[in-house]
Amino acid sequence: MLVKNGLVVNEDGVRKADIRIEGELVRETGPSLYPGENEEVIDAGGKLIIPGGVDVHTHMDLDLGSVRATDDFYTGTVAAAFGGTTTIVDHMAFGPPGCSIRRQVEEYHRLAGGRAVVDYGFHGVFDHVDDNILSEIQELAVEGITSHKFYLTYGGKLSDREVMRLMDCAAGLNILLCVHAENDGAVEYLREKYRAEGKTSPIWHAKSRPAGAEAEAVSRMLYLAGMAGDAPVYIVHLSCKQSLEAIRGARARGQKRIFAETCPQYLLLDEARYLREDSLKYVMSPPLRPRENLEALWAGVNGGEIDAIATDHCPFFYYKEKQLGKNDFTKAPGGAPGVEARIPLMLREVAAGRMTAERLVTLCCANPARLFGLYPKKGVIAPGSDADLVIIDPDVKTAMTFERLHENTDYTPYEGLELTGYPVTTVSRGEVIVSDGRFTGLKGRGKFLRRSLPELSSRE
Numbered sequence: 001m002l003v004k005n006g007l008v009v010n011e012d013g014v015r016k017a018d019i020r021i022e023g024e025l026v027r028e029t030g031p032s033l034y035p036g037e038n039e040e041v042i043d044a045g046g047k048l049i050i051p052g053g054v055d056v057h058t059h060m061d062l063d064l065g066s067v068r069a070t071d072d073f074y075t076g077t078v079a080a081a082f083g084g085t086t087t088i089v090d091h092m093a094f095g096p097p098g099c100s101i102r103r104q105v106e107e108y109h110r111l112a113g114g115r116a117v118v119d120y121g122f123h124g125v126f127d128h129v130d131d132n133i134l135s136e137i138q139e140l141a142v143e144g145i146t147s148h149k150f151y152l153t154y155g156g157k158l159s160d161r162e163v164m165r166l167m168d169c170a171a172g173l174n175i176l177l178c179v180h181a182e183n184d185g186a187v188e189y190l191r192e193k194y195r196a197e198g199k200t201s202p203i204w205h206a207k208s209r210p211a212g213a214e215a216e217a218v219s220r221m222l223y224l225a226g227m228a229g230d231a232p233v234y235i236v237h238l239s240c241k242q243s244l245e246a247i248r249g250a251r252a253r254g255q256k257r258i259f260a261e262t263c264p265q266y267l268l269l270d271e272a273r274y275l276r277e278d279s280l281k282y283v284m285s286p287p288l289r290p291r292e293n294l295e296a297l298w299a300g301v302n303g304g305e306i307d308a309i310a311t312d313h314c315p316f317f318y319y320k321e322k323q324l325g326k327n328d329f330t331k332a333p334g335g336a337p338g339v340e341a342r343i344p345l346m347l348r349e350v351a352a353g354r355m356t357a358e359r360l361v362t363l364c365c366a367n368p369a370r371l372f373g374l375y376p377k378k379g380v381i382a383p384g385s386d387a388d389l390v391i392i393d394p395d396v397k398t399a400m401t402f403e404r405l406h407e408n409t410d411y412t413p414y415e416g417l418e419l420t421g422y423p424v425t426t427v428s429r430g431e432v433i434v435s436d437g438r439f440t441g442l443k444g445r446g447k448f449l450r451r452s453l454p455e456l457s458s459r460e
């Protein structure tokens, strides 16, 4: 297949180039390639072409016990494909208390296998640290699971002692540790206090998880990582200015293996959403923040302090699961959809001059691929890389609305935002899986990605 006349965007620049695909890989790129016999030609004149998006924070089919995230690996990856994302790395749910990582890995192979339509990997998760977990981390790296997540709040949280032991181990193995950082004691105390005072509407969800609770936990993790010999740490869904300051501080102390992710919701939406009638739609952790944080995060995105933009995609129906929190915010399942909206929302920001197209590719494609052991297979358009391409019509003007999306839910947090530019064709490993508004791939065509060790040298 030959994709002709497009403007190819990689993180190092935008060039007019043709792309020749052979089988599942990019064979060559160049200014004027000629089609061979029987070669299919896609004319991308006037279009941008970016590497397939890599979303390293999704929760497909997440089992929370009483409710389950409403996108499974089929519906969620179809939505991803429509939105220009051709790779996901999913954060697994906790299994029964005290279970092994492998139990969940096997469960997730069952959930994703035969369903996913784009390529996928898993981050491990665990609720305790012992000899067994540490040896599993080592074994699973060989099987392509080279990152794990732990929580500092919720039922499965780790103690600082456990974190220290884990980081000490991960530092030697170059395993990347993803951290959900919120101070559990502060959050639990505030939730109970507000509930007791009858403050049960969603704004109190935000007030009970203040920026300080996040920044304290981020800062503590970074100090522990420093004490563990510069253990590699990746802060998921960083949402506020104070956390970014903690990151800056650790880097200034000489820690070179600290990485940060934010999400479109923290860049585009603010705490005022909790004062709306439909405020339950925005119950997520961390919560949306006061406006001044958004500017700080954008500066982090453009200044290179934030390494990746992922989504924390974890959808529920507003008129169903979210209503559990109608009379008490603590009963609402936390999470919101985003896997399909991410690239279109960032294209909007490119059109508005808030970020460059190259930076979009760095944060949404190349860096996540590097950090999670997928580069240069994913995250770049270059000879030898997987032919994962997203063709974008930069002139499309439309509004974000849940009706145009394919996520299995009844709303999008971004309803009504004006968009400029939208993915029109998605190619995954040489196969056109979305074109002209239709999904043309097969259920289950996505492949499990055996990820390499992360590339952690980008800051050295």
Ligand SMILES: [Zn+2]
Pocket (backbone or CB within 6 Å): 057, 059, 091, 312
């Ligand atoms: Zn998450």
